[in-house]
Amino acid sequence: MMIYVIAIVAAIAGFLFGFDEGVIAGALHLLHAQFGIDPVMEGVMTSAVPFGALFGALLAGRWVDALGRRKVLLAAALLFAAGAVLAASANGIAMLSLARLVLGFAIGMASLVAPLYISESAPPEKRGMLVSVYQLAITLGILGAYLINLAFAGSWRSMFLFGAVPGVALFAGMYMLRDTPRWLVTQNRTREARTAIASIRGLPLGSVRVDAELQDIARTAESDKGRGSWAELFGPVARPALVVGIGLFLLQQLSGINAVIYYAPVVFREAGFDSASVQLMATIGIGVVNVVMTVVGMALIDRIGRRPLLLLGFAGAALSLGMIAIAAATESTALDTLAIIGLVLYISAFAVSLGPLPWVMMAEVFPLNVRGLGMGTASLANWGFNFLVVFSFPLMVAHLGLGGVFAIYALVCAAGVIFALRVVPETNGVPLEDIERHLRSGQPLRTLKRAPAAGEGILLGGSRP
Incomplete structure (x- = not known):
């Protein structure tokens, strides 16, 4: 079926997202040895990706409505390939940071447009699962980066260069596809x-x-005729969607996931794994868990719904991060096993719920005329907090210890349970047009309900003309 081809091609952008974020984990010790990197330089280089993504998401939010979903993804594909080649040929940390800034710009563009491209093409009953293919691709990209790190353990240049391959594949795939029906309609x-x-x-x-x-x-x-404006985005109709989009990404990032992905070998060393090769193998194991549990989440998202899955994810993440915090704070070797169990449970909870759902819901809740602008703003929040977490993690560990850092992340996830209960709507199975009608009805977004089957009446909060 064509929709699966569309989802897979667009999701290559997710693979590149995961690969370019995860590849640095295996390259760091080689870069330390060759260039001599202090904590500030390390923070700048690793956080260049989310920093670049800030601007990529901001500009893509405008470009996606003016140029279309397809053209923006084609441009991102070219930047992915160019950034990989530039990173592989870097002659110092400054050039490598610039290359990762380019890659970040591409990730920011693609992370906004790819879920949107899938969402606007998918049937309502399969939309959650299909958009989640993007998150699955992110986890596969992270795992792929770890495996490339293992295969090219002595060459950081080869690690980075491999990222050009999926960049070319994304360009070729998008070149053969059409734009989404919804964007085409807006262009008459x-x-x-x-x-x-x-x-x-x-x-x-x-x-x-x-x-x-x-x-x-x-x-x-x-x-929705007329181009969406900032006033409309922050107005009474779209504001509830904006709160959901920004809130979910804020909570996702402040749960600490990117600190774990970027610095997984460091986390394992702090937990007592002294050998670099053992740390890398353990990190690959975490990558496998991430992929497997993302598949589980894809199977559940259109069955049990968005809100129950969010509640499960936030509660599981808070509990598992608390386990890691206790184990790390006591510095007892007897609790190393508790830390590893907590880490595996955390990755599982995140992959099932907190990973895919913000991307899915961001692509669902905004009205059509401000969809690009709204998703750009939500993505901007995502990358802003991503940058903050990645840049601050080594500094926070130095001052608070691993236990203190994970305790903060656990409290954020506990707050996420409350947010999901009080703010987040259930969009499972609801057509995008019905979600917009509900927003325009003036009823609270969290009261949105699934469209009834034929003959059962109309959607609460909106009527079909």
Whole structure:
């Protein structure tokens, strides 16, 4: 089915996201040996990716509406390949930091547009699972980076250069695909939109279902006529969606996931794994857990819904981070096993829930006319806090110890339980147009309910014209 091809191609951007963030873990000790890096230089180099992504997400939020989803992903693919080549040829930390800034810019663009591209193409009943393919690709990218680190253990240049391969693959794949029906409608390219819907759904052009979907998209686009503005984004209709988008990414990043990904070998060393090779193998094991549990999350997201999965994820992450904090704070070798169990449980909770759900919901909740702007703003928050966590982690560990840092992350996850209960809506199975109608109805976003089956009435908070 065409929608799966679309999801897989767009998700290559997720693989690149994970690869370019994870590859630094295995390269750090080689870079230390060759260039001599102090903690500040290390923080600048590793945080160059999220810093670049800040600007990539900000600009993509505008470009995605003006140029289309497809063209922005094509541009990101070129930047991925160029950044990988530049990193591999770096002659010092300054040039490597610049290369990672370019890669970060590409990640910021792609992390906004790829989930949007999938979400606007997917049928409502499969949207959560299909958008989660992007998060699965991130975990595969992280695992792939760890395996490349192992394969090229003596050459950091080869590690970075490998990232050009999926960059070229993303460009080739997107070149052969169309833009989304929703964007095509906003550009008055109705014939192309009809063709895109028919292709994605596997239906003939004259199908009643194709015409019905096209008409629903067109009605919503007509009510949203005009380019979205900042005033509209922060206005009463879109503001609840903005709170959900920014809030979920804030909590996701402050749960400490990128500190674990970037500095996993350091975490294992602090837990008592002295050999660099043992640390890397243990890190690969964590990468495998991340992939497997992401698949579990994909199987659950459209079955049990977004909110229950978020509650499970935040509660599990708070508990497991608390275990790590206790083990690290006591510095007892007898508790090393507790720390490792806590780390595995944390990765599991994150992969099932906190990893995919912010990306899924960001691509669902915003009205069409401010969707690019809203997702750009949510992504900006994501990368801002990503940068803060990655840059601050080595400094925080130096001053608070690993136990103190993980205790802070545990408290953030506990706050996430409250946020999920009081703010987050259940968007499972709800068409994007119905989510927008609910926002415009003035009812609280968290009261959104799944569209009833045919003959069961209308969606609470909105009516189908």
